[in-house]
Amino acid sequence: MPKLLVIDDDRAILAIAERTLSPIADVVTASTAGDGLKKLRSTPFDAVLLDIQLPDQNGLAAFCEIREYDRRIPVIFMTVEAASETAIEAMQLGAFDYIAKPLSVDPLRDLVEKAIEQRQISSVPVAISADETAADKSAELFIGRSPAMLEVFKAIGKVAKQNVPILVRGESGTGKELVARALFQHSHRADETFLAVNCAALPDNLLESELFGHEKGAFTGAESRRIGKFEQCNGGTLFLDEIGDMAPTVQAKVLRVLQEQRFERVGGNKELTTDVRIIAATNRPLEQMVSDGDYREDLLYRLNGVTIDLPPLRDRLSDVESLIRFFLAQAKLEFNKPDLEGLSPDAVKSLTNYEWPGNVRQLRAVVRRCVLDTVMPVITPEVLPTEIHNSPKSNDSTTDSETVEKSEESGTQLPQLVRRLLQERSTNVYAEAMEYMESYVILQVLRSTGGNQSQAAETLGITRGKLRDRINTYKIELKSDVVVKENE
Numbered sequence: 001m002p003k004l005l006v007i008d009d010d011r012a013i014l015a016i017a018e019r020t021l022s023p024i025a026d027v028v029t030a031s032t033a034g035d036g037l038k039k040l041r042s043t044p045f046d047a048v049l050l051d052i053q054l055p056d057q058n059g060l061a062a063f064c065e066i067r068e069y070d071r072r073i074p075v076i077f078m079t080v081e082a083a084s085e086t087a088i089e090a091m092q093l094g095a096f097d098y099i100a101k102p103l104s105v106d107p108l109r110d111l112v113e114k115a116i117e118q119r120q121i122s123s124v125p126v127a128i129s130a131d132e133t134a135a136d137k138s139a140e141l142f143i144g145r146s147p148a149m150l151e152v153f154k155a156i157g158k159v160a161k162q163n164v165p166i167l168v169r170g171e172s173g174t175g176k177e178l179v180a181r182a183l184f185q186h187s188h189r190a191d192e193t194f195l196a197v198n199c200a201a202l203p204d205n206l207l208e209s210e211l212f213g214h215e216k217g218a219f220t221g222a223e224s225r226r227i228g229k230f231e232q233c234n235g236g237t238l239f240l241d242e243i244g245d246m247a248p249t250v251q252a253k254v255l256r257v258l259q260e261q262r263f264e265r266v267g268g269n270k271e272l273t274t275d276v277r278i279i280a281a282t283n284r285p286l287e288q289m290v291s292d293g294d295y296r297e298d299l300l301y302r303l304n305g306v307t308i309d310l311p312p313l314r315d316r317l318s319d320v321e322s323l324i325r326f327f328l329a330q331a332k333l334e335f336n337k338p339d340l341e342g343l344s345p346d347a348v349k350s351l352t353n354y355e356w357p358g359n360v361r362q363l364r365a366v367v368r369r370c371v372l373d374t375v376m377p378v379i380t381p382e383v384l385p386t387e388i389h390n391s392p393k394s395n396d397s398t399t400d401s402e403t404v405e406k407s408e409e410s411g412t413q414l415p416q417l418v419r420r421l422l423q424e425r426s427t428n429v430y431a432e433a434m435e436y437m438e439s440y441v442i443l444q445v446l447r448s449t450g451g452n453q454s455q456a457a458e459t460l461g462i463t464r465g466k467l468r469d470r471i472n473t474y475k476i477e478l479k480s481d482v483v484v485k486e487n488e
């Protein structure tokens, strides 16, 4: 039977604890911190219930001694009033949880059961340690040992020093900006300026002015002359993210810079020259957009002379472990969690089996969230987001065709979709897969804003015009709920 230590100077509390908890644990009591610590050192315990005010020592100080002795032991604090300050302090120190007196029987039993269970599952040796030297904050490291990523690194090495435009392609969150930075750092321009512009984040007229600048009075609100990024970045490197999201006028101006290194500020007629290396990135099907008349063919050809393709994370799952190691060590330092030891083997299994629709960005966010959420030194599957913990592949139980039928909208069906398209010998796999992802993201964000398009556009980092365009394209209906219309 698991062993529980209850430290409190109130005999009534000790009696309630013994009565309530003896069916689930072997309860040992102590009425002072000194006595409790002595007992703890002589027998192994699975959890501790600790009063915050003890006669011989403050409970928080006693807690620190317990942690020094055994940092894996879950400690639940008990206190008379629900004092937020103490609760915050206790949780910051790493307490398992906090319960207010007078003790209610059911919540107390549930909490102690949970603590004992946590103690047992986190007693396994860690599969990935949180102590990695790679977490040096000063270096922005690019992680990946899979053959696909080695190809990417080789491509960066080959083209970084050539003064040509480069197009980086890949799904959102695959690391396109990191590639752009690596190209810059290894180029002859490494000591010059590097600027990044997200073309989807600004309305078309503002994007034009952001890139090329404007003259005073060029449009309402243009109260003075403004220098654009192409001018500011003279001699340096400009990273144009989401290059697919540009109005035709802007496309024409960017093409001219690429061809002649010349442009005019908005509202100006003086021709300016600039020497900027362009690195562009996109996750959009530019070829399809050219066929649909939405993108200039000549611009596409200028841009994609040299292309670097970043594979989605699900196609290089062998990189997941090293990425976790890296993000875990970073988060441990950043969130000051010195007791964090790492991830349990089961947690690693769930993470390495997941399909990662949001790619490395999603993996990074999940690891950081787990580090923040865990109260135990070892991160176990229970701490993972439910979609990962319960993902069909993590549990190896559901077949692909079942999941496609069941939840068209779950957003995790991309691999199945791609497999189906390949079986059907589709020649439009890229565009269809991109559309699937894009419609999923837009739908989810619109749902989260209750259909408010301004808020959704802001959250998505795209303009309202673009959002409206996508809503029409994907036949998203904004009624009391946000739904996708069936194809007529």
Ligand SMILES: Nc1ncnc2c1ncn2[C@@H]1O[C@H](COP(=O)(O)OP(=O)(O)OP(=O)(O)O)[C@@H](O)[C@H]1O
Pocket: 141, 142, 143, 144, 170, 171, 172, 173, 174, 175, 176, 177, 178, 179, 241, 281, 283, 360, 361, 364
């Ligand atoms: N191989 C990698 N090693 C370490 N960190 C990575 C790697 N790939 C991506 N990241 C991290 O993941 C996050 C997303 O990467 P990044 O912004 O470069 O993606 P992106 O493809 O440009 O996304 P988007 O298309 O949405 O702009 C960043 O925090 C980045 O540092």
